[in-house]
Amino acid sequence: MKPAEEYIYNAPENYRAILMHLQAFIVRNVPNTDLKFKYRVPYFYVDNSPFCHLNCTKNYVDLVFKNGHYLTQYTNFLVADGRKKMKSLRYTSLKEVNDVVLTAVLKDAYQVRNEKFYGK
Numbered sequence: 001m002k003p004a005e006e007y008i009y010n011a012p013e014n015y016r017a018i019l020m021h022l023q024a025f026i027v028r029n030v031p032n033t034d035l036k037f038k039y040r041v042p043y044f045y046v047d048n049s050p051f052c053h054l055n056c057t058k059n060y061v062d063l064v065f066k067n068g069h070y071l072t073q074y075t076n077f078l079v080a081d082g083r084k085k086m087k088s089l090r091y092t093s094l095k096e097v098n099d100v101v102l103t104a105v106l107k108d109a110y111q112v113r114n115e116k117f118y119g120k
Contacts, residue, residue: 003037011056017094018061019054025099026052029106051113055088063102064088065109073108074101 001009008019019042026044027033034045043053055062065071068078068087077098078087089105091097 002035004035004042007037007040007042007056008054014093015056015061018091018097019056021094021097022054022061022063022102025102026106029103030110046110046113049113052109060090060092062088062090065105067109067112070112071105071108073104077101077105 008016008023011019023035023042027035030044030046030051032047033051034048036043036045038050038053041053041055044051050066052063052065055064062079064086065078065088066086068080068083069085071078071087077089079090080087089102
């Protein structure tokens, strides 16, 4: 098993389901993703560049977007928590994961990535 997958499967039981759902959802909905283990967390790369990462803390699971300050969809759900560029979606239970919001934010992040950084 790869280290990123071990991180997910070894997470506390109450967060494992969230992490597994997010992993599967990202792989299904974001083209050309590759799950790596960087900075001690599962990191999703798209076409060999960082896209987002998962972080399990004591109180929640964070889906972090490196360039979150550019995102425009569902900004009321995005948490900056003192960070200048990164923003995240936070979950304390699987019930909190809104697939409509998640889809829109992932599409927005993918579009921002392509437009701002790759001119596509």
